[in-house]
Amino acid sequence: MSLLIISSCSDPSTVGLQLAPENNQIGVFFVEFELDAEVVLLDSFNTTNQSILVVGDEVDPYFGKTRGTGYTRLFLDVFEPRPGVDSKLDSAFFTLDVVSVNGTDLDEPKLFSVHRLSEPILDTLYYNFDELMFEQTPIASYQVTFLESKDTTLRLPVTEEFADELFDKMRRGIEFEDLFQFRDYLPGVAVEIEEGANTTAGINLGFQTGIQVYYSAPGDTVSVEYSITSASSRSFNGVRSDRTGTPTDVVQIPQVAYKTGSKIGMKANLGMVIKVDTSPFDEFLDTLRGITFNQINLELGEIDEVPEGQNPIASLVMNFTDDTNNILTRSRDGQPLTVQRDGQPQLALDPDGNEEPSTIAPAILEYDENEEKYKVQITSYTNAIYRDQIMRKDWLLYGNSPLGGDAFKRSLRQFVMDNNKIKVRVIYSKRN
DSSP, X not given: OOOOEEEEESSGGGGTOOOOGGGTTEEEEEEEEEOEEEEEEOSSOBOTTOSEEEEEEEEETTTEEEEEEEEEOOBOOTTSXXXXXXXXXXXXXXEEEEEEXXXXXXXXXXXXXXXXXXXXXXXXXXXXXXXXXXXXXXXXXXXXXXXXXXXXXXXEEBOHHHHHHHHHHHHHOGGGSSHHHHHHHOOOEEEEEOTTOOEEEEEEOSXXXXXXXXXXXXXXXXXXXXEEEOTTOOEEEEEEEEOTTSGGGGOOSTTOEEOOTTEEEEETTTTEEEEEEOTHHHHHHTTOOSOEEEEEEEEEEOBOOOOTTOOOOOEEEEEEEOTTOSOOBOTTTOOBOBOBOTTSOSEEEOTTSOEEEOOSSBOEEEEETTTTEEEEEOHHHHHHHHTTSSOOOEEEEESOOSSSXXXXXXXXXXXXXXXXXXXXXXXXXXXX
């Protein structure tokens, strides 16, 4: 159901338009209508090799309890010199290259822990509902208070028992002769944050995340570092979600659209997105003849208040969907079909010269911190529907920007809003 408001403006400047005196026979009209929405839990949400471990524990009245665990293999440089049999262990740390933090009460300590996997990470695809067995006693742990520093490298002291065992293997064992034997010994690690932390950290994989062992030879006063990193290592993020007793408790089956009362919301890495019913565009466009669209804006929000220390999803794209609630793709190359940026063609030519949907410049709903809204212009898109150049489709809003990888798989960011706050604002003109 949509609410349609039409008004004629005697002073077009009140809606941001400037008309020349010779165009005074043109009537300018402002129309506003709402779009209804539901939520969809995406199926087969692949989190393999996202380069970021999403480690978090959050509780929210709309989404319930969400827990993220990061799983990764470790990489061994077999050409790095090993400690001699008479070397002495000085210290050992597990470092975590934290690149983002989203949470509450960040002035209070948060406990991170690293656990040895009990089973290997296989050369297969992993999804956000996947998890692996790991030892409950951590091999390293550390409490950190983030305060203003949310981009830092944490140094978690390795337990004495594991450090001694690892160092003995480094000096004498076949486990460090090649990568395969090493992974038989240490299949990988799971990284977690304590229950009740209400905080999520993004941990960058690479040379700054892994084990650092410091040792010295007899008579040496300077320690030598031996590194076991997460560079070039297979990884994935697992997510547990308990939505019992919340508005999203009804969301049970993936790829099914659900009403969740008066609210809708999105949560990254959980794979919960918003489906927008765009049928009110038909009702509106069917009433128009001989008009010119001057500007069409889409707005979501205001969103509900975001607690201090947290950040909402930064931007959204509008993927086309249908009754399957899947993201529709172009048949030729599998590219996702999206609303294209204003001023860009909504159609393109394929290699044979035939028209097909354009995919090169997705329109981005950017979050405006001052207004607490997501906003984008969709004039070109609406004009293409009006002129029968493209067929109207419903949208799946997905929390991502086309640049820099898939941000929706690299955090647990979220937002919640009233369902009646998705609005289309149209300014058009026609001659009297």
